[in-house]
Amino acid sequence: MTRATITTTKKSDETRTRILEAALALFRKRGFEKTTMREIAQESGVALGAAYYYFDSKDALVMGFYERAQRELDPLLEDALARTQGLVERLRAVIDVKFNYFASNRKLMGALSAHIDPQHPLSPFSEETRAIRERDIGFLSAAVDGSKTKIPDDLKMHLPRVLWLYQMGLLLFWVYDSSSAQTRTRQLFQKSLSIVVNLIRFSSLPLMRPVRKLATDLFEIVYGEEATAPEVAR
Numbered sequence: 189m190t191r192a193t194i195t196t197t198k199k200s201d202e203t204r205t206r207i208l209e210a211a212l213a214l215f216r217k218r219g220f221e222k223t224t225m226r227e228i229a230q231e232s233g234v235a236l237g238a239a240y241y242y243f244d245s246k247d248a249l250v251m252g253f254y255e256r257a258q259r260e261l262d263p264l265l266e267d268a269l270a271r272t273q274g275l276v277e278r279l280r281a282v283i284d285v286k287f288n289y290f291a292s293n294r295k296l297m298g299a300l301s302a303h304i305d306p307q308h309p310l311s312p313f314s315e316e317t318r319a320i321r322e323r324d325i326g327f328l329s330a331a332v333d334g335s336k337t338k339i340p341d342d343l344k345m346h347l348p349r350v351l352w353l354y355q356m357g358l359l360l361f362w363v364y365d366s367s368s369a370q371t372r373t374r375q376l377f378q379k380s381l382s383i384v385v386n387l388i389r390f391s392s393l394p395l396m397r398p399v400r401k402l403a404t405d406l407f408e409i410v411y412g413e414e415a416t417a418p419e420v421a422r
Contacts, residue, residue, distance in 0.1 A: 204242045207232045211249040220299045265327045275335035298363035346407040
């Protein structure tokens with residue numbers, strides 16, 4: 189690669205980053221729906237055509253935000269798992285990383301939560317966000333595996349996805365939590381995590397086998413073709 193090519197690539201990356209940062213700032217200030225691509229171009233100091241060259245829509249900008257978040261979260265999550273051992277501690281660490289990372293974009297996350305329909309490309313359940321979702325589920329799988337908690341095989345293959353849904357429920361509650369510093373979310377997280385982990389531990393008891401069978405049948409219905417073990421984050 190020539191020096192000219194490297195310079196051009198660096199400039200292109202900087203322009204792309206500037207547009208994304210401008211968009212996020214406007215989304216926080218004006219809201220996702222009210223912000224226009226023209227305003228984003230003006231805020232970032234580029235021509236409208238240039239803004240569309242890098243991001244063909246506001247949805248593409250949000251997808252860029254999701255992808256950047258994944259890249260930046262990966263090392264934070266790896267570090268959190270490297271420093272914890274027990275299941276409660278590992279799950280708390282993983283979810284705490286998300287709360288801390290997205291804190292400055294809580295209102296934006298609330299606006300985007302309206303796109304919950306799996307048919308919408310920005311939905312956390314969509315085909316377009318599958319790779320991001322699977323990567324995130326992989327970290328929850330790593331949290332479970334690294335805890336050395338005994339979990340029946342029929343439950344273990346579904347558990348990371350169930351924990352991901354639990355995490356998403358907490359995040360959804362958090363973005364709409366109007367309590368000071370979102371203390372209600374913290375209380376909910378602390379108490380519910382203890383319940384979730386105790387249920388996981390109790391699941392291996394012989395008396396729980398019929399209940400576990402009912403639960404795993406439900407998971408099969410919900411996840412269908414996705415009901416396979418996720419790739420563990422490395």
